[in-house]
Amino acid sequence: MNSSDEAKAARESGSEFMPKFDDQGLLTAIVVDVDSHQILMVAHMNAEALEATRRSNVGHFYSRSRQTLWKKGETSGNVLNVVEMLVDCDQDALVLKVKPAGPACHTGETSCFFRRLSGEGLVKAST
Amino acid sequence: MNSSDEAKAARESGSEFMPKFDDQGLLTAIVVDVDSHQILMVAHMNAEALEATRRSNVGHFYSRSRQTLWKKGETSGNVLNVVEMLVDCDQDALVLKVKPAGPACHTGETSCFFRRLSGEGLVKAST
Numbered sequence: 001m002n003s004s005d006e007a008k009a010a011r012e013s014g015s016e017f018m019p020k021f022d023d024q025g026l027l028t029a030i031v032v033d034v035d036s037h038q039i040l041m042v043a044h045m046n047a048e049a050l051e052a053t054r055r056s057n058v059g060h061f062y063s064r065s066r067q068t069l070w071k072k073g074e075t076s077g078n079v080l081n082v083v084e085m086l087v088d089c090d091q092d093a094l095v096l097k098v099k100p101a102g103p104a105c106h107t108g109e110t111s112c113f114f115r116r117l118s119g120e121g122l123v124k125a126s127t
Numbered sequence: 128m129n130s131s132d133e134a135k136a137a138r139e140s141g142s143e144f145m146p147k148f149d150d151q152g153l154l155t156a157i158v159v160d161v162d163s164h165q166i167l168m169v170a171h172m173n174a175e176a177l178e179a180t181r182r183s184n185v186g187h188f189y190s191r192s193r194q195t196l197w198k199k200g201e202t203s204g205n206v207l208n209v210v211e212m213l214v215d216c217d218q219d220a221l222v223l224k225v226k227p228a229g230p231a232c233h234t235g236e237t238s239c240f241f242r243r244l245s246g247e248g249l250v251k252a253s254t
C-alpha cells in the first residue's frame with residue numbers, strides 16, 4: 001500500500017479518532033434519543049463544537065447561518081446530554097446518542113423529522 | 128409576516144414537500160434500519176438521486192468523490208429498500224427507513240457507525 005492507502009485504512013478500520021472535516025471545516029452530526037432510538041435532528045460540528053461536546057457531554061454545534069458556536073438548548077433549556085458518540089468508517093460523520101432535556105425541534109416537536117413523504121406531499125409521521 | 132417568513136413557515140410546518148438543497152445542490156440523507164432502528168450510513172442526495180429513490184424505492188445517492196449518481200448496492204447487491212422517508216423541519220435533511228439487503232458499509236460491517244469514541248480513541252461499538 002502507498003501512504004495514501006495506509007492513511008485511508010487507518011482511518012477506516014483503526015482505533016485512532018481522526019475526524020475528517022469537510023472543506024468548510026465541518027462534520028455531520030446525527031442526534032438520536034438513546035432510549036427511544038428516534039432520530040431527533042441533524043446538525044454540523046466544527047472542531048470547536050466537537051471539543052466543547054466532548055469536554056461537557058452536552059451537544060454543541062456550529063450554526064452555518066449565524067456562523068458561530070451553538071450550544072443546543074442554551075436559550076430553551078432543551079439541552080442534549082450525550083451518552084455515547086459513534087463515528088462512521090471515513091470519520092466525516094458522528095452519531096450522538098443523547099438523553100434530551102426536552103423537544104429537540106424549535107417547532108416544539110420531539111424530533112425535527114416529524115413529517116413523512118406521502119405521494120407528492122407530507123403528512124405527520126406516526127412517531 | 129413578510130413573504131420570506133411565510134415561505135419559511137410553509138416549509139417548516141406545511142404539507143408541501145419543498146426540499147432545500149444546499150449550495151452544492153445536496154440534501155443530507157440518513158439511512159436507518161426500519162426493524163433494528165440502527166443508523167446504517169449517512170450520504171448525500173442531489174435532485175436526481177432523490178427522484179430515482181422516490182421512483183424506485185431503492186436508495187440512490189450522489190457521490191461527491193466521483194461526482195455521479197450512485198445506486199447503493201449496484202455492485203455489491205446490498206441495496207437499500209426504502210420503506211418510508213421522513214423530512215426535517217427546514218427540509219434540508221431526510222431520514223430513509225430501509226430494509227437493507229446486506230451490510231451497508233463497504234468494510235462489511237452492518238453499519239458504517241461501528242466504532243464509538245472512548246477516551247482519546249475508538250473502540251468497537253456494542254451494536
